[in-house]
Amino acid sequence: MSAIISVSNLNKVYDGGFQALNNISLDILQGEIFALLGPNGAGKTTLISIICGIVNPSSGTISADGHDIVRDYRAARSKIGLVPQELCTDGFESVLATVTFSRGLFGKPPNAAYIEQILRQLSLWDKKDARIMSLSGGMKRRVMIAKALSHEPEILFLDEPTAGVDVELRRDMWDMVRELRERGVTIILTTHYIEEAEEMADRIGVINKGEIVLVEEKSALMDKLGQKQLRLQLQRPLEVLPLELQSYPLSLGNEGMELIYHFDSQGEHTGIADLFRRLDEHGIDYKDLQSRQRSLEEIFVSLVSSPQQVSAAPQSEVNS
Numbered sequence: 001m002s003a004i005i006s007v008s009n010l011n012k013v014y015d016g017g018f019q020a021l022n023n024i025s026l027d028i029l030q031g032e033i034f035a036l037l038g039p040n041g042a043g044k045t046t047l048i049s050i051i052c053g054i055v056n057p058s059s060g061t062i063s064a065d066g067h068d069i070v071r072d073y074r075a076a077r078s079k080i081g082l083v084p085q086e087l088c089t090d091g092f093e094s095v096l097a098t099v100t101f102s103r104g105l106f107g108k109p110p111n112a113a114y115i116e117q118i119l120r121q122l123s124l125w126d127k128k129d130a131r132i133m134s135l136s137g138g139m140k141r142r143v144m145i146a147k148a149l150s151h152e153p154e155i156l157f158l159d160e161p162t163a164g165v166d167v168e169l170r171r172d173m174w175d176m177v178r179e180l181r182e183r184g185v186t187i188i189l190t191t192h193y194i195e196e197a198e199e200m201a202d203r204i205g206v207i208n209k210g211e212i213v214l215v216e217e218k219s220a221l222m223d224k225l226g227q228k229q230l231r232l233q234l235q236r237p238l239e240v241l242p243l244e245l246q247s248y249p250l251s252l253g254n255e256g257m258e259l260i261y262h263f264d265s266q267g268e269h270t271g272i273a274d275l276f277r278r279l280d281e282h283g284i285d286y287k288d289l290q291s292r293q294r295s296l297e298e299i300f301v302s303l304v305s306s307p308q309q310v311s312a313a314p315q316s317e318v319n320s
């Protein structure tokens, strides 16, 4: 897949000297859903705002669909739709007028059929004549999406699209984002809901303190850093681990009733067969077992708390 957005050596120093972005280079691929994750203040909105031409870069270059976002601003901006974090729109206008007007701002000829299609898709057609101020928060957010789509952009930025919306609307939004992707729209979303990135993204980028810490395909990331756990429910509680087992990546939980084994799901040897032999030798019986993958949320927390440890999950110390 080719890059639809290319960011090279981007820096942003705000007035007052604060460096919000530090030498960011990043390609967004045509047709992907890219989730940009990062803690509060990491620089997500700054990065999006620069790509969308709302904030000026201090240095570096960005192209959107081949257009330089500074030299060729109009052409670049016409390719992009932005759903900002804040709901900002004129409350006295009707839904239909607002969305139709947005399209006009980009110099696109009127297309009532297209506007109707997006309003229907966003379940807003029934509300087309309602004033925006009379809508619920979730519906206002849908209007923001309709506005962003009004000029048929090829790239859509969603800055915290589901902040403060209920579970049902969140699911609807996810469906809608997937539909847009199927139509070929490239989607970049920032989110604090890791579950959202885990559910939707093709690739994940993590930004922390103005620097890109990692960019990876979601499935590869889950495999690479997704250390697994095997939990065994014991027949009889253990007060301490037998000495011979203390060098294994094992811990006791649930007042000694649970034995937890950590292993690298990517490793050639998980060590599980060896573990079972050792448990048998020590007469440690279990009645149930489950294995589970480390969630993206746990991976994310470990990345932003100690970014130098991104390269590998801990290896298990035993071989099967």
Ligand SMILES: Nc1ncnc2c1ncn2[C@@H]1O[C@H](COP(=O)(O)OP(=O)(O)OP(=O)(O)O)[C@@H](O)[C@H]1O
Pocket (backbone or CB within 6 Å): 014, 015, 016, 018, 020, 038, 039, 040, 041, 042, 043, 044, 045, 046, 047
């Ligand atoms: N106009 C501004 N002037 C000075 N500093 C700013 C300005 N806008 C943002 N910053 C600072 O730049 C840093 C990055 O902010 P930004 O809004 O890009 O972060 P974010 O990752 O989007 O955070 P959040 O998840 O909280 O929305 C923050 O420390 C913020 O205080």
